[in-house]
Amino acid sequence: MAQGFQRFSRDVFPARAALFEKLATTHRPTALFIGCSDARVVPELITQTDPGELFVIRTAGNIVPPYARGADGVAASVEYAVSALGVSDVIVCGHSACGAMTALASDGDLTGLPAVAGWLHHADASKARTDAGGELTRADRVTALVRDNVVAQLANLRTHPSVAKAMARNRVTLHGWVYDIGTGSAEMLDATGERFIALAG
Numbered sequence: 001m002a003q004g005f006q007r008f009s010r011d012v013f014p015a016r017a018a019l020f021e022k023l024a025t026t027h028r029p030t031a032l033f034i035g036c037s038d039a040r041v042v043p044e045l046i047t048q049t050d051p052g053e054l055f056v057i058r059t060a061g062n063i064v065p066p067y068a069r070g071a072d073g074v075a076a077s078v079e080y081a082v083s084a085l086g087v088s089d090v091i092v093c094g095h096s097a098c099g100a101m102t103a104l105a106s107d108g109d110l111t112g113l114p115a116v117a118g119w120l121h122h123a124d125a126s127k128a129r130t131d132a133g134g135e136l137t138r139a140d141r142v143t144a145l146v147r148d149n150v151v152a153q154l155a156n157l158r159t160h161p162s163v164a165k166a167m168a169r170n171r172v173t174l175h176g177w178v179y180d181i182g183t184g185s186a187e188m189l190d191a192t193g194e195r196f197i198a199l200a201g
């Protein structure tokens, strides 16, 4: 990591000096990207965005707890991005082979991971949607849950007052994506909010 930083400050930073000089005093991202903490899903890489363009929240399973009063890091970041920074788009991005969704889909034993178990309860509605879809193979069940979880987390996001207000004023658009690690492809929720289609540029 330290060597990587040395490379950054020696090679990368000088080459983009003008961008970093502007960013030193300007923070105006256009989108809020809510993705999984999974190391294989790198928001800036898969969207090919520069520093300063994406405001990012990463949580296990790209989960956004529904709004509740009290200190909540996810809620604070959502509110800041939407109300203070005024992002015009919010993307909730799930991904293939998600550990959180796999644990949930297979009713994995999480007794040794009480914090994870507690956190995943925020995806109970996602699991209920998948369960209602009928019998599936294990792999198909994970795929379905990853998609259903994106839909459920978008619903949770709408419970945040900052998001509800911005949506009522047509100042923000919500998007649901699923990224496939093995193929580098992605799909997006269509206008009906029920079906995923290939992500078009």
Ligand code: ZN
Residues within 6 Å of the ligand: 036, 037, 038, 060, 061, 062, 095, 097, 098, 099, 100, 101
């Ligand atoms: Zn994940």
